[in-house]
Amino acid sequence: MSRGDAEMLFEHAPPLGLQRRLGLLGSDDLAFRRRALMVILAAWMPLLVLAVLQSAWARVDLITPVLREVGLHTRYLIAAPLLVLAEATCVPQLNAIVRHISDGGFADERDRGRLDEAIASTRRLLRSRAAEICVFVLAYLIVLATILSRPLDQLPVWAQPVGGMPRYSLAGWWHMLVSLPLLLALILGWLWRLALWTRLLWHVSRLKLRLVASHPDRRAGLSFLGLSVRALAAVGLALAIIPAGRSANVVLGGSVLPTPHIVFNVALLLAIAALFIAPLLVFTPTLMRTWRQGALAHDALAERIGHAFEHRWLARKAEEDARDPSDFSAVADLYAVVENVHAIRLVPVGLKDLLALAVALLLPFVPVLLLAVPRDVIWAHISSLLF
Structure with missing residues (x-):
């Protein structure tokens, strides 16, 4: 291609x-x-x-x-x-x-x-x-x-x-x-x-x-897929504007948003978020398999290296000049790698990706909230924070 x-x-x-x-x-x-x-x-x-x-x-x-x-x-x-x-x-x-x-x-x-x-x-x-x-x-x-x-x-x-x-x-x-x-x-x-x-x-x-089970992104190298959720935030913003406009219409008409209306809006926003995140779930079985195989292999390696390290450093008859301080950093680095393997996440999406989507979905409802809550009430709460 x-x-x-x-x-x-x-x-x-x-x-x-x-x-x-x-x-x-x-x-x-x-x-x-x-x-x-x-x-x-x-x-x-x-x-x-x-x-x-x-x-x-x-x-x-x-x-x-x-x-x-x-x-x-x-x-x-x-x-x-x-x-x-x-x-x-x-x-x-x-x-x-x-x-x-x-x-x-x-x-x-x-x-x-x-x-x-x-x-x-x-x-x-x-x-x-x-x-x-x-x-x-x-x-x-x-x-x-x-x-x-x-x-x-x-x-x-x-x-x-x-x-x-x-x-x-x-x-x-x-x-x-x-x-x-x-x-x-x-x-x-x-x-x-x-x-x-x-x-x-x-x-x-x-x-x-x-895939690399020990990849520092803790998603076996697939964290770049989460960028799709962040990219789709613009589409989410456009879709969220539609129910936000309907809600603003109700508030400007002098009515209080009824509970079913609010529940529908929340359910719709959750559905939109799920729609953008769900495609990445196809990699969950792959990540689970990578985690399972990688954890077994890296645990075995960590066990061998750990036994050798403790035998060298903790044996009573070990010679002082045979001890190399670099052993500590090497073993620590290995254990950090093993920790990455055990911390693999089963969905390749990060917190920043989810935050970008959440902001896009909630942003259209900020004007609705400002319309629904009287300005004097907002100011009273703000002033109570300051005095």
Whole structure:
């Protein structure tokens, strides 16, 4: 496999292929900023324009409800374009990890062909036109299920029918036919990436890997895989913005967040975190096997060296000039190596990786917390810390 094959791998996922076939992108130009702007212009801007037009036509105020709909703006003005911009930071990191696996000598030479085939099949599936069609079909099926399951009186004011429009307002129809399917397609595209990322890691874990049980990272040399969790934090931020916007909408409406609402948000954030961490669990059996074999081998070595060291230094008839002080440092270094083997962690992810993901998931809820808690209460607690 060439170096370029690993460098251009996870870029091509739905709905990127459709944009390229429509002539919106060049063969190698991913144009993250331009695509993010196109998402805003297609998903968010028409909702405002159509609300203005229908307000003037039907002589009802749909503009104010649209402007006050925080969840709407967070979904299509922030979260949707951020799902595009996340490709600029996340995708190169995933590609770098694949390149490191390929070029770092982790796979046995006899398994080199299997590794190359796993990467090649991942590329084919990422660029699959059938997968892209399925993403859009599934997106519209979710929209259809939403339409059928949500009564009209539960719709936002700006989406309810006015001026003789059937079922929805103009903005409501655009939301159902364009804005929401586009957001869902972006989310499903990332889920497809994650599915293929998991599949690729599973294939790699099935190879005969050259792991080092005594590696100082205490993950047998696989700690670099945890960087994928940190890279996916940008996607997690975009996904967390959606429920945070919905919660902000409730708080700004003068209501207190009900307990089921809070429980749902917590469960959703945990599910997103699990979604990003779960692919690394495919290496748990490999790390367990490496730990078991390495612990037995290093314990036996430590026992032999330890007996020899104690016999040399503790034997009563040992000659003073036969004692070498460097023995202490050599044995201490060996025992530190053995300690690394016994401390192998069974999931190749570090605390810094988890913290980066946690910050990204919780950050959108900081404004919600500030809105939910009155400023005088916040200041009272701060002042109580100072006086």
